[in-house]
Amino acid sequence: MTRAQPVALITGASRGIGRATALKLGQAGWAVGVNYTRDALAAEQTAAEVECAGGRALTVQADVADEAAVIAMFDTLERTFGPIDALVNNAGIVAHSMPLADMDYARLKRMFDVNVLGAYLCAREAARRMSTDRGGHGGAIVNVSSAAARLGSPNEYVDYAGSKGAIDTMTLGLAKELGPRAIRVNAVRPGLIDTEIHASGGRPERAATLGAQTPAGRPGTAEEVAAAIVWLLSDAASYVNGALLDVAGGR
Ligand code: NAD
Secondary structure (H helix, E strand, O other): OOOOOOEEEEOOOOOHHHHHHHHHHHHOOOEEEEEEOOOHHHHHHHHHHHHHOOOEEEEEEOOOOOHHHHHHHHHHHHHHHOOOOEEEEOOOOOOOOOOHHHOOHHHHHHHHHHHHHHHHHHHHHHHHHHOHHHOOOOEEEEEEOOOHHHHOOOOOOHHHHHHHHHHHHHHHHHHHHHHHHOEEEEEEEEOOEOOOHHHHOOOOOHHHHHHHOOOOOOOEOHHHHHHHHHHHHOHHHOOOOOOEEEEOOOO
């Protein structure tokens, strides 16, 4: 990014991959919007660490599936730090492992509301503000997809896998739609990463057990995914657009 202090919004940044990305951007001197839903304390902690690392930070509360809250979040961030340069669509959920036949409507709806609608709403707000044909100065978007998008996750999370497939397709489409408007759009597809998401899916041991079976022989870390995200946002990736980058230890 060519601006002296570029501005990024990271959704779901209170912990895990989002938090690790916020810290790395802080080290690089960015101003970071640390989005969270309920865990205000953890978000404040992330923000404090971003500032310690040399960046600026603002915690911004919003459920990414709530349109009004998403718009207000972008407005707040821009009022504080100025025009946005980058969005990391990181917020995501899994639910308990089960075959599709056992999934209820509420689960399916929430999965697609958060993982797909949320990412689309945030990308839309970023596009409205960063597109050069709307007075913006361009920028970059990184979507956090999953290796599940190409594996399908049968008998576990076909809903989650499908939601991430939608993220891959959105990435490919927006790269072409927004490229001429000076916005690059890429995705990372993490494999088994050691974060709390597995516990919230009822499988805390999942990353360690399945990670051991990858060619890398271990699960990945949030920092390893964050490094790929930060690279995709940076000018070092200035000719990378529409990439779906596997960060999966060869899985
Ligand atoms: P995590 O559970 O630690 O982080 C997810 C974050 O999203 C949390 O901070 C959570 O509060 C936030 N979030 C959830 N719903 C939200 C909503 N409605 N609005 C705003 N924020 C919301 O897990 P993580 O592993 O760091 O996950 C980050 C991303 O990486 C997710 O999109 C996930 O699907 C993806 N991913 C993770 C793995 C893995 O193995 N950990 C693998 C592939 C993809």
